[in-house]
Amino acid sequence: MKRVFKKITGQLHLWLGLGSGLVVFVVALTGALLVFEKELDETFRRDTYFVSYTSGQQRLPLDSIIHRAKAALPGGQLRRMEVETNAPGRTILCRVVQKGEFYQIALHPYTGQIVYTGAEDRQFFRVVLQLHRTLLAGEAGKAVTGACCLIFLSLVLTGLVLWWPKKWKGLKQRLQIKRGGNIKRFTWDLHAVGGFYIHVVIFIIAVTGLTWSYKWFNNGIFLLFDGKPPVANKAPADVRMLPNGEHYYEDIFAGANRRLAYPGTVSIQFPEKDSISVTVSKINAAASIPNVVDMLYFEKGSGRLLSTRLYKDQSRGMKVRRLIYPVHTGSIYGWPTKILALCSSLFAATLPVTGFLMWRNRRKKPGRKKATASGRRDPVKKQSKSPAIATSGRYTQEEA
Incomplete structure (x- = not known):
């Protein structure tokens, strides 16, 4: 059996x-x-992710960076901006969609210069x-x-x-x-x-x-x-809709870092509709495991904090789901x-x-048995009972 x-x-x-x-x-x-x-991409595209800067140099307000990113692709819609809080030599990355295609734009945080623009789908790792x-x-x-x-x-x-x-x-x-x-x-x-x-x-x-x-x-x-299906993660509705103030997004960025006072990458999600609030997420680089993310939702007009979605308050299922990616890629323990x-x-x-x-x-078919000059079979064929390989080319039970 x-x-x-x-x-x-x-x-x-x-x-x-x-x-x-x-x-x-x-x-x-x-x-x-x-x-x-991440490591390979940053190595071979170093100019896209890193810039030279002088210690103490002041970064431009994010509102100015946003304006320059939008001007780089006229008619495009800004969807996301990523800022490293504890890496002053990193570029600011923006994601813009134009005519259904997504583009990555990298900007110098101190001069506002655009150092890279390219379609995401054409990048090697994409x-x-x-x-x-x-x-x-x-x-x-x-x-x-x-x-x-x-x-x-x-x-x-x-x-x-x-x-x-x-x-x-x-x-x-x-x-x-x-x-x-x-x-x-x-x-x-x-x-x-x-x-x-x-x-x-x-x-x-x-x-x-x-x-x-x-x-x-x-x-x-x-x-x-x-014990229940996942709940859709939706940003709350916006009331005022239109941003006020010259440094509106810079103020939101500063407010998010005050509430989430740990090193990490801050991502600002720009909604497709004005009736949806601005989502600010931050990856906790100081956490013992990767992919620990906190989310804050700000009113687009006033910058007022509407609600939070902190990692510590997430359900057990969501915490396990966030572990899936680092486990799958092997980054769980560095x-x-x-x-x-x-x-x-x-x-x-x-x-x-x-x-x-x-x-x-x-x-492979076994070779035909050859006879010796005396009419006897080749003595090599007698080795077919060897525990290694039979003459048919199949492995014995001990091997298979």
Whole structure:
């Protein structure tokens, strides 16, 4: 019975792997690139994110920066502005939508000079992200990556079943790559042994990835921890609508930092309609875990604080949901978990390759038996009972 179960599991693992291998390879490889997206992007586009400045130099009011950002793309609508509170050498980043396309604008905080303007969808890591999530094929691609993510989870589980040794004395073989083995043995060890060592990490990465593929999975997080679906996060209605004062947004920025007195990135969200208040969010860089965000809502006309949405007051489901992204990307505990996520993702990209090679090796037909000059069969063929590799090219039960 166990043998039949393992045979069925092997066939399931084989054909699901062959069917999803290419997508898994692309998603794993792009995921590895995205682990250090922020660090790599800031390294190769340093002029976009950093400027030279003199100590004590006064930053321009945000209202002046906003005016210059709007002038950079006439007819565009400003949607967001990001300001680093404890990094005086950083540019101020704005997001503007023009004719349905989003643009990133970077401005010098002390001179107001525009140092970069470019469409977001054409930036390298934006393309990598879309390839990772949708294969650059929109909703259809998203459906494919979501399905392959589910398949990958089953591959991890079935792979663990196939890896599991029949007897405990065979455990040592399953935990190390055989030295001096041939290429077929090495391929098997790399796939099975290496896959075992990272199966927990790649399983967690794949499970958390379902959050962006399926709404039911995202809602399930809140149902599990809160007992109810998530509540939509909406900014309160605005009454006065039109901003007053020359330094209106600068005053809102200063007020938000007084209430949220910790280092971090402040993001000002500009609503599409005047009847909606201004949302100011701040990422707490001093928190023990990433993605801790507090939100404040200000009346657009007066700058009066209308309401707050602080992290400490969030539901358990929302706090878990905010952990999904740092867990998925490996940034949960900084560089150690990022390196772990990077190595695991790179190795996950090799699994479809080694799996395909193993399948191809098994499909090769055995060579015809050759007779010696005396009419006897080649004595080499008598080695087919070896515990390593049979003449058919298949691995013995001890190996598989």
